[in-house]
Amino acid sequence: MKILVIQQKRIGDVLTSTIISNNLKIQYPESQIDFMCYTNSIDVLIGNPNIDTIIPLSNKVRKSYIPLFKFIFEIRAKKYDIVIDVYNKLETNLITLFTGAKTKIAYHKWYTSLFYTHNLKRFDNNTKPKYGFAIDNRLLLLEPLKLDSTKIDPYPKLFLSPEENKEAILLFEKHKINPNKKVIMISLLGSEKNKTYPLEYMAQVVEEVAKDRDVVILFNYFESQIEDAKFIYNLCSTSTKEKIHFDLYGKDLKSFITIMNQCSLIIGNDGGAINMAKALNKPAFTIFSPFVEKNIWATFEDGSKNISVHLNDYKPELLSNVNHDEIKKDHTVLYNQFNPELFFDKIDFFINRNL
Structure with a gap:
């Protein structure tokens, strides 16, 4: 049996969707499972024994009709039996349609019955998440395959x-x-x-982490973000700077993963770094942007190993009856209302619990 899993977009999305290939391989060990993603996320798939082939979809192919249709027919020639399209946008709708697969699974949209044999409605906010909706909704895509629920691994x-x-x-x-x-x-x-906690506030978080603790602190940032990283570093006290190894950071995705694996825990902005740390079984403390829905990406929350904070936890009146687009537009003003002193006690509890 040949299975194709499609997940474009960001690193966290791709990494989270590997639970689909992992669980398929557990229950169909003889199957061939291929995974399609953007080129910037390949490193989180390399080495995964549950993925037989990584199929990169480059920007060059995506942004031009002739290369895209050539790519589509190359995929068709592989003759997949099952396609699970987690991304479910026009480019992947077309890719899935032309595979000729007998079973084609995706999330429900008003038009998706044209492309897929199974169209599943995501869990909504009226449902209590089990692992976080980012996990729950991906496991939902496995339901048409009738896997043994006792063998499902959500991590x-x-x-x-x-x-x-x-x-x-x-x-x-x-x-x-x-x-x-x-x-x-x-x-x-x-x-x-709009997903970055105010730099002045993040410097205060670093100070709180360093206070009265004999620890080593590493910063995660890209080379393109070095000026912002230096700004935060320069706001720190001399005693805190002595604990920071500023020049030791991951210059690419794979090097970050190897460095993170040597760390005890991670604290900071919601995003790929947090998701990768969790995938390495590291405790994670996540600070969410006001416009990000916490119940989607606050995965495996247990109040101990995985803890997150959101403006809505402390000042819900600022977000009540305000739609998502308005919150996103006003993220700077709302972020400024999210003073780190509100959750210093949670940071201290998290560190003391996990160190």
């Missing part, structure tokens, strides 16, 4: 080789990281400005 996973772990250990030695100290990763910046 995304990352896979590193011994050589990759050894490289990270050597990198820590090069940067003179004391192996006897706990290492805390701070996810300084979100994937976009």
Whole structure:
């Protein structure tokens, strides 16, 4: 049996959707399972034994009709039996339609019956999430296949080789990281400005993390974000700066994963870094943007190992009866209402519990 899983978009989306391929492989070990994603997310799939082939969909193919239709017919030639389209946008609607697969599964939209044999309605806010809707809705896509529910594993996973772990250990030695100290990763910046906690506030979070703790602190940021990272660093006290190894950071996705695997926990903005840390089984404290729905991406919340905070937890009156687009538009004003002193007690509890 040949199965294709399609998940475009961001790193967190792709990593979360690996639970589909993982569970399929558990129950159909002889099947071939391929995974289609954008090129920027391939690193979170490499090494996953539950994925036989990674199929990258590049921007060049996506943005031009001739390359796209050539790509579609290349996929058709693979003769898949089952396609699970988690992304469910026009480009993947067409890819799925032309595969010729007997079983085609996606989320319900008003037009999707034209493309798919199974159209499943996502859980709504009237339902209490089990693992977080980002997880629950992906597991929902497996229901038409009648898998054994007792064998379902909801946890995304990352896979590193011994050589990759050894490289990270050597990198820590090069940067003179004391192996006897706990290492805390701070996810300084979100994937976009509207998902980034105010820089001045994040500096206060770093101060709280460092206060009265003999720890090593690493920053997660891209090279393109280095000026914002330096701004936060420069706001920190001298004693806190002494605990920060500013130049030790992941310059690409794979290097971040290997570095994160050597850390004890992560604190910071919601996004790919948090999702990757959870997939490495690391405790995570997440700060959500006001416009992001917490019940979707606050996965595996247990009040201990995984904790998150949202403006709505503290000042719900600011968000009540306001639609999503307005919240997104006013994210700066709303973020400024989300002073970190509101949740310092939760950060301290989280660190003390998990270190």
